[in-house]
Amino acid sequence: MALLEWKDVNVSFSFADGSTFYALKDMNLSVEQGELVALVGPSGCGKTTALNVLAGQVAPVSGQVRLAGESVDGMLPSIGYISQADTLLPWRTVLDNVALAMELRGVPTKERREIARDLMAKMGLSGFEHSYPRELSGGMKKRAAIARVLAVDPAILLMDEPFAPLDALTRQKLQDDILDLWEATGCTILYVTHDLTEAIALGDRVVLMGARPGRVVKEYPIDLPRPRRVMDVKFEPHFAELEKAIWQDLSSEIRRGEGQP
Numbered sequence: 001m002a003l004l005e006w007k008d009v010n011v012s013f014s015f016a017d018g019s020t021f022y023a024l025k026d027m028n029l030s031v032e033q034g035e036l037v038a039l040v041g042p043s044g045c046g047k048t049t050a051l052n053v054l055a056g057q058v059a060p061v062s063g064q065v066r067l068a069g070e071s072v073d074g075m076l077p078s079i080g081y082i083s084q085a086d087t088l089l090p091w092r093t094v095l096d097n098v099a100l101a102m103e104l105r106g107v108p109t110k111e112r113r114e115i116a117r118d119l120m121a122k123m124g125l126s127g128f129e130h131s132y133p134r135e136l137s138g139g140m141k142k143r144a145a146i147a148r149v150l151a152v153d154p155a156i157l158l159m160d161e162p163f164a165p166l167d168a169l170t171r172q173k174l175q176d177d178i179l180d181l182w183e184a185t186g187c188t189i190l191y192v193t194h195d196l197t198e199a200i201a202l203g204d205r206v207v208l209m210g211a212r213p214g215r216v217v218k219e220y221p222i223d224l225p226r227p228r229r230v231m232d233v234k235f236e237p238h239f240a241e242l243e244k245a246i247w248q249d250l251s252s253e254i255r256r257g258e259g260q261p
Ligand SMILES: Nc1ncnc2c1ncn2[C@@H]1O[C@H](COP(=O)(O)OP(=O)(O)O)[C@@H](O)[C@H]1O
Pocket: 013, 014, 023, 041, 042, 043, 044, 045, 046, 047, 048, 049, 050, 214
């Protein structure tokens, strides 16, 4: 049985003039336990909406999202969601930001500070416990936001373009960190990105979504060796073949979405 499943999921939104459109139409996708699946597709095709449905933040008009066969309704404790808009609270220290999700779950102060301190050390943030978010670089802020989610030990991570705003070197370091984390914990990751290279470098499988309506168009198994380092895997001869094949389909979806032939 699949760990995560979108079964004929339909999500509609309304325009200001009262007309409605489908952000997701018959979306079907399964993710197996322990898989790292990368979701790509043209801007606006419904990638974020697909995650929001699973996280209980958007209700489908029909269809179901399932976790281990059970219909999901509302955010589940086993799911950690690193959304695009994820930000640290500016008035809290980094340590208290990392401890936030634990605080919301009632973990006692001393215990959550200890766990937060440990996680910060693992994420290369030692020494910044008492700093405020404004004193951190973009990459450090992202690490802290990830540490906050990891603190409650989620079995499933949903990540929505987590490193898009960062510079290439920082991004690559964090991508390797995600690979390490995934290999060490055996968690299941659904990783949304508009960056095809990143999707292939990380994923066991790349899932292509198409726009208007948003749905899964095609899936590509990524049979590159593991364990992977992002920089090394990009130079595998097979990498370029995969990238070319998926890019042809992705670019045709982008053109179709723009109404071009
Ligand atoms: N809360 C909302 N209300 C109205 N329209 C929305 C809402 N969320 C997303 N949309 C629309 O749904 C479509 C899919 O959006 P989204 O899932 O954010 O796409 P992606 O993440 O692939 O860029 C877009 O056309 C977007 O404008």
